[in-house]
Amino acid sequence: MITKSLLTIEQVNEIALDTFEMKLKATVSLDEVEPGQFIxxxxxxxxxHQLRRPISIADLDKPKQMMTIVFKVVGTGTETLAQANVGDKLDILLPCGTGYPIDKLEVQKALLIGGGIGVPPLYYLAKQLVQKGVEVIVILGFQSKEYVFYEEKFASLGVCHVVTNDGSYGSKGFVTNVIQEQSPTFDYYFSCGPTPMLRAVSQTLSDKKGYLSLEERMGCGVGTCFACVIPTPESSTSYKKVCQDGPVFEADEVIL
Amino acid sequence: MNNLAVELPGLSLKNPIMPASGCFGFGREYSKFYDLNKLGAIMIKAATKEARFGNATPRVAETASGMLNAIGLQNPGVEKILAEEVPFLMQYATPVIANVAGSTIEEYEAVAEAISRSSNIAAIELNISCPNVKEGGVQFGTDPTLASEVTRRVKAKSNVPVYVKLSPNVTDIVEIAKAVEAAGADGLSMINTLTGMQIDLHKRKPVLANKIGGMSGPALKPIAIRMIYQVRQQVSIPIIGMGGITSAEDVLEFLLAGASAVAVGTANFQNPFICPEIIDALPGVLEKCGFSSVEDAIGKGHEHATADISGA
Incomplete structure (x- = not known):
C-alpha cells in the first residue's frame, strides 16, 4: 500500500554530469519495496511546484531503512531537488508502481539493459538477481563519457558493457549494437530507459522474453489522473497506467 | 452543530469540500489514503457515451504554480462506469456528482439520461468546457446559444439536478452563466481550466503531444475568484467554485466571492491528503475571520462592493 512519509537526506553527490545520487533514511519500513518501483x-x-517527480529506486538497505536514488537534472523540479541539503526531509509517496516480478520467474541468466537515467533501477534489480544466484550480463548506454555512472558497481555483479552514443567512452553506438555484437545468451532480459531505446531493444530481442520499465511524465503517480497511460494491444481504447500497472511491463504487454 | 454543512440542489453536503472531476478518478486510489466519508461530495471523472482513449502522451506539464493537462476525456464509457466504477462509491455516505461530457448534444443527452438513472448519482456536472477534445466540449461552453441549448436538453433528460461547468476561455463569462441559468441549470461549477501551452527549448516543440492543454493550479486562483465574483452579482443559482484551491483560506476566499461549495483539483496530486486537511482546518479559519458557519460566509465578499466590475 502506498503511504506518504518523510525521508531524511543523508548524502547528496554529483556522480556524473547533471546526475545526482541521494542517500535517504526512512522512518517507515522498506521491507515490501520491490526492484523497479519508484518514489x-x-x-x-x-x-x-504542483507536481511530484517520480524517481526510481537505485538501491535499498532494508535492515538499515536506507534508500538510494539517482536522478538527472532536466528542469526546475529536479534542479530544486538537487539543491536540497543533507538533513532536509523529502515528502514522498512510497512504494509506487509495480516492479520486476523476479520472484515469479525461472531465471538462471539475465540480460540487463539500461539507458541514461534508466540505469539506476537496474542496479537494485541486479543485486537482487545475483543474491538469488542468477548470472547477470549488463549493458549500459549513455550519451557520452561525462554522463557515465555506476559502471564499477555493475561490474562487481557481472559482465558489464558500456556504450556511448559518441564513442567517448566504452564502445560507440547504442545498446542494441552491443546486443547484436555480443549476442549474449540469457533466459530473460530487463530493460529501462527512454522509450525509443526500449522500442529498439524490444524489436532486437523480439524472440526473447523480457520486461521493460517505462519513463513517462506523471501527474498523481497513484493511478487517478490518466496522465501516464500507454496503449495495449487488445483494442483501440485499451491501456495500462505507467504509474500503477507499471512502470515495469512485459515487453509484449504494451505498444511503445 | 455542524457549521460546515451546505444545502444545494440535490446535494446535502456535510462540508463544502469535494475533489474535482478528473483529479480523483472514481475514488478507488484515494480511498486507500483516507476514508472518503470525510468528503462533502465526490466529482467523478468525465463520462462519454463510448470508451475514449484520450490524447497521446505527454499529457501533463508543470508550470509555475500550476500545471497543464491534455488527457482528452479518457474514460471507459458511461455503461462501464455505471457497472464497474460507481458501485464502489456506494459504501460511502458521500454524494457523487457525475461529470457528463460529449461531442454532440445527442451524446450529452444520452450520457446524462443513463447516468442520472443510477440511484447512486446525486447530481450532474455538465462539462461544456473541456479544452482537450477536438469536437464538442469547449465549443458548447463558449457560445451562449449552444450552452443554453445543451443545458435545456440535458435538463429535460436528467433525473437529477444539473450543474453546468463553465469555461474561463471566454470574453464574458457572465453572458454564458446567464444563458445556462435561463435554460434551467440548477447550479454552476466554475471554472474549468484555462488553455495554455509550454514549449520544450531543446526539442523546439510544445511539451504536450496535444500541443495545447488546460492550465490549473494556484496560478489560476485569482481568475477563478474574479469570475465567480462577477457571476455571483448577476446570477442567482448556486456556484460550486474551483481553480487552484490548496488551503482552507482559499476555500473561504471562494465562499466570499460567492461560491457555496468548492472543488479541489490539482492540489490532490501534490498532497493526496489535501481534502481532509482542508476540511479539518476550515472551522478554525472561519472562526478566525469571524464567521459562525460556511453558509454565513457565502457571498460576504460583496457587501462593500461599489465599483462596477461587470467587465464590460
Whole structure:
C-alpha cells in the first residue's frame, strides 16, 4: 500500500554530469519495496511546484531503512531537488508502481539493459538477481563519457558493457549494437530507459522474453489522473497506467 | 452543530469540500489514503457515451504554480462506469456528482439520461468546457446559444439536478452563466481550466503531444475568484467554485466571492491528503475571520462592493 512519509537526506553527490545520487533514511519500513518501483517526491514545501517527480529506486538497505536514488537534472523540479541539503526531509509517496516480478520467474541468466537515467533501477534489480544466484550480463548506454555512472558497481555483479552514443567512452553506438555484437545468451532480459531505446531493444530481442520499465511524465503517480497511460494491444481504447500497472511491463504487454 | 454543512440542489453536503472531476478518478486510489466519508461530495471523472482513449502522451506539464493537462476525456464509457466504477462509491455516505461530457448534444443527452438513472448519482456536472477534445466540449461552453441549448436538453433528460461547468476561455463569462441559468441549470461549477501551452527549448516543440492543454493550479486562483465574483452579482443559482484551491483560506476566499461549495483539483496530486486537511482546518479559519458557519460566509465578499466590475 502506498503511504506518504518523510525521508531524511543523508548524502547528496554529483556522480556524473547533471546526475545526482541521494542517500535517504526512512522512518517507515522498506521491507515490501520491490526492484523497479519508484518514489513520488514533492518538490519544495510551497505552491511553486504542483507536481511530484517520480524517481526510481537505485538501491535499498532494508535492515538499515536506507534508500538510494539517482536522478538527472532536466528542469526546475529536479534542479530544486538537487539543491536540497543533507538533513532536509523529502515528502514522498512510497512504494509506487509495480516492479520486476523476479520472484515469479525461472531465471538462471539475465540480460540487463539500461539507458541514461534508466540505469539506476537496474542496479537494485541486479543485486537482487545475483543474491538469488542468477548470472547477470549488463549493458549500459549513455550519451557520452561525462554522463557515465555506476559502471564499477555493475561490474562487481557481472559482465558489464558500456556504450556511448559518441564513442567517448566504452564502445560507440547504442545498446542494441552491443546486443547484436555480443549476442549474449540469457533466459530473460530487463530493460529501462527512454522509450525509443526500449522500442529498439524490444524489436532486437523480439524472440526473447523480457520486461521493460517505462519513463513517462506523471501527474498523481497513484493511478487517478490518466496522465501516464500507454496503449495495449487488445483494442483501440485499451491501456495500462505507467504509474500503477507499471512502470515495469512485459515487453509484449504494451505498444511503445 | 455542524457549521460546515451546505444545502444545494440535490446535494446535502456535510462540508463544502469535494475533489474535482478528473483529479480523483472514481475514488478507488484515494480511498486507500483516507476514508472518503470525510468528503462533502465526490466529482467523478468525465463520462462519454463510448470508451475514449484520450490524447497521446505527454499529457501533463508543470508550470509555475500550476500545471497543464491534455488527457482528452479518457474514460471507459458511461455503461462501464455505471457497472464497474460507481458501485464502489456506494459504501460511502458521500454524494457523487457525475461529470457528463460529449461531442454532440445527442451524446450529452444520452450520457446524462443513463447516468442520472443510477440511484447512486446525486447530481450532474455538465462539462461544456473541456479544452482537450477536438469536437464538442469547449465549443458548447463558449457560445451562449449552444450552452443554453445543451443545458435545456440535458435538463429535460436528467433525473437529477444539473450543474453546468463553465469555461474561463471566454470574453464574458457572465453572458454564458446567464444563458445556462435561463435554460434551467440548477447550479454552476466554475471554472474549468484555462488553455495554455509550454514549449520544450531543446526539442523546439510544445511539451504536450496535444500541443495545447488546460492550465490549473494556484496560478489560476485569482481568475477563478474574479469570475465567480462577477457571476455571483448577476446570477442567482448556486456556484460550486474551483481553480487552484490548496488551503482552507482559499476555500473561504471562494465562499466570499460567492461560491457555496468548492472543488479541489490539482492540489490532490501534490498532497493526496489535501481534502481532509482542508476540511479539518476550515472551522478554525472561519472562526478566525469571524464567521459562525460556511453558509454565513457565502457571498460576504460583496457587501462593500461599489465599483462596477461587470467587465464590460
Amino acid at each position: 513520488h517526491i514533492r518538490i519544495g514545501n510551497d505552491n511553486a
